[in-house]
Amino acid sequence: MEDAALTPASVAGPPDTDDLIACPKCDALYVVHVPKSGERAVCTRCHHVLIAPKAGAVVRVATLSLTVLILLVGAAFFPFLEIRVQGFRNASSVFDAALAFSGPRMVGLSIAVAALIILIPMLRAILTLYVVTPIIADRTPFPGAARCFRLAEELRPWSMAEIFVIGVGVALVKVADLARIEFGPAFWMFGALVVLTVFQDVSMCRWTIWHELDSRARRAGIRLT
Numbered sequence: 001m002e003d004a005a006l007t008p009a010s011v012a013g014p015p016d017t018d019d020l021i022a023c024p025k026c027d028a029l030y031v032v033h034v035p036k037s038g039e040r041a042v043c044t045r046c047h048h049v050l051i052a053p054k055a056g057a058v059v060r061v062a063t064l065s066l067t068v069l070i071l072l073v074g075a076a077f078f079p080f081l082e083i084r085v086q087g088f089r090n091a092s093s094v095f096d097a098a099l100a101f102s103g104p105r106m107v108g109l110s111i112a113v114a115a116l117i118i119l120i121p122m123l124r125a126i127l128t129l130y131v132v133t134p135i136i137a138d139r140t141p142f143p144g145a146a147r148c149f150r151l152a153e154e155l156r157p158w159s160m161a162e163i164f165v166i167g168v169g170v171a172l173v174k175v176a177d178l179a180r181i182e183f184g185p186a187f188w189m190f191g192a193l194v195v196l197t198v199f200q201d202v203s204m205c206r207w208t209i210w211h212e213l214d215s216r217a218r219r220a221g222i223r224l225t
Ligand SMILES: [Zn+2]
Pocket: 023, 024, 025, 026, 027, 028, 043, 044, 045, 046, 047, 048
């Protein structure tokens, strides 16, 4: 992929603030030149990718969000693991696992586990769909689209489905000698989720989505909220 040249704002003179882009890593300020599809705009100081428009990326982000949402519903309620020890058999879903912390002191932990593994990734997928659907349909952004996209980005570090899968992997190595373990459908759904979430984050050019929202709101004469 080719890198498109960016002009530092200090060289270009005082432009309109709408035409500026700041590097989130090193704060360098540039005048926006929208790169062609397949090119990317990279910070000349720290090489952070600022803009990377890809053809069809918004549709891909929407499709992946919808898939993630469907997989999360299945992954929460289908059996995740089945453990057999000396004739005893126990199958449980992720939802059962989250509720396993019983007792008044553990309620907070149950809620936190369910939120970090299932609810926050689900909310991010719903918010992303809410933001990108009007862009795909070439319509005016929905009310609160900017707030929803900001929230979806803020929740990114708190979406821990992949950390859960790694944790389960480590725990399985420890108990593999003690019991017979079988993976349920939810395990494979979580596996697919981890790959899809990474692919979705890589596909999404945040600047493109903000730019699309801004230009559509401006065209419709509304304020982006
Ligand atoms: Zn930078």
